[in-house]
Amino acid sequence: MTPGVITLADGRLLSWHEFGDPDGSPVLYTAGTPVSGLGGACYDQTARAAGLRWISPDKPGYGASGHQRRRSLASWSDDLLALASHLGLGRFALAGESGGAPFTLAAAHRLGDRVSVVALIAAGGPMGPAERVGMTSSARVMNWFARNAPALNTFRVAAMRRALVSPKNLQRAIHDVGVDRSAEVMSVLASYVK
Structure with a gap:
């Protein structure tokens, strides 16, 4: 599928991909880090089955979307x-995965009157020592960098x-993630947006 591209008010390009039921x-849908809008493709079949139009934009600096120097949680909204x-969307649902x-939460807050429901997929929160038990060494290193030296995480990402x-490598990563819960996510979203 060819991504759509628009020019934003500040001159940057914003590209997006569509999956599911047109x-x-x-x-x-806002994909996690370091995934572009193409990450929405993994929800294509389940979104289609649930009657959802899955619109997956490329974040600034990903895919064909232009880099945004001072990107913030609020600017994404x-x-x-x-x-x-x-x-031409009046009301819409928001979904955000991982990073x-x-x-997505910031957008829901700022766009509240336009948002019908918010779904968070594999979202994390503050992590203390108990939450880090069982993490892989790689995840621990990224977690440490995120808390203590965020700029260094750019190299790992x-x-x-x-x-x-x-x-x-992509297939192995998908396999390592484990159980596919996308049908459950789509079912819940579909029940709220229809």
């Missing part, structure tokens, strides 16, 4: 509002992104 109830307006969850370019 005539279904709209859901603006402006991008989503521009996309929703461009697509996309905080941006870039390495993850390069690794996932390989289809073999």
